[in-house]
Amino acid sequence: MKTIKIAGVPEHFNLPWLMCIENGEFEQVGVDLKWTNVPEGTGKMCQMLRNGETDIAVILTEGIVKDINAGNESKIVQVYVQSPLIWGIHVDVNSKYSTLNDLKDKTPAISRYGSGSHLMSIVNAENQNWDTTALKFELVNTIDGAVEALRSGRADYFMWERFMTKPLVDEGVFRKVADCPSPWPCFVIAVRNEILEKNANIIGQILEIINVTTADFKSIPSIDRSVASKYNLKLKDVQEWLALTKWSQKKLDETAFHKIKNQLLELKIIDNDIKYDHVVKTFF
Known part of the structure; x- marks a missing residue:
């Protein structure tokens, strides 16, 4: 069994991960995926990737692009939520x-x-x-x-x-x-480069499992009630959120990356150009 550490905010977007862990889906392929809730958000997760506290982060797009540009040795492996936050x-x-x-x-x-x-x-x-x-x-x-x-x-x-x-x-x-x-897809999945180099196949398996779940998430019976109960939200608010939210099972393509990068440059959130291959690792 290979232990992989993953971090994300304790919010409704990440319920698919918790469901897959609870159902033992990662264990079935020999992965002990250990989830850490990070209420402090993206800035804290960038730090965790840098110091090895986590191997994977489900993280805001703008934050991880900025931090990779600033030296974080990680890569985006796919978009997790395509819709804006x-x-x-x-x-x-x-x-x-x-x-x-x-x-x-x-x-x-x-x-x-x-x-x-x-x-x-x-x-x-x-x-x-x-x-x-x-x-x-x-x-x-x-x-x-x-x-x-x-x-x-x-x-x-x-x-x-x-x-x-x-x-x-x-x-x-x-x-x-x-x-x-947000003027870009809101959440991506980022992985430390060391993990990608040593365990690329395992990361690929993890992505396959979560992508099956997110593709069908909205069709799970009574999922709106489950989300409302777990996150202390009103049912009508969850239903509106589900209608607005689109999960992704695809890579961050080069066109989308350049659009995001150019917006970050214009906003002076990053101050130098950065190449697609330095930020993105594609599996599919």
């Missing part, structure tokens, strides 16, 4: 800010530098024609940290996946002022 832009429920324009020159809370909440704050600012170089960030690590930072006034707004944050809106902790969809 819908980022809710949230303020404290008692905040005086009520519109997106009110947040110009205000302080976003971010989980980590290089995380999705950090990079998408830049994307949102660019979308609004704000001066992205003037952004000042408040580091909060987790969503609980963001709650405290917005409540105390250390930060003014927080961007996080809209559906996973909605319970805090429903409870009267946050108020959502706008949405900001």
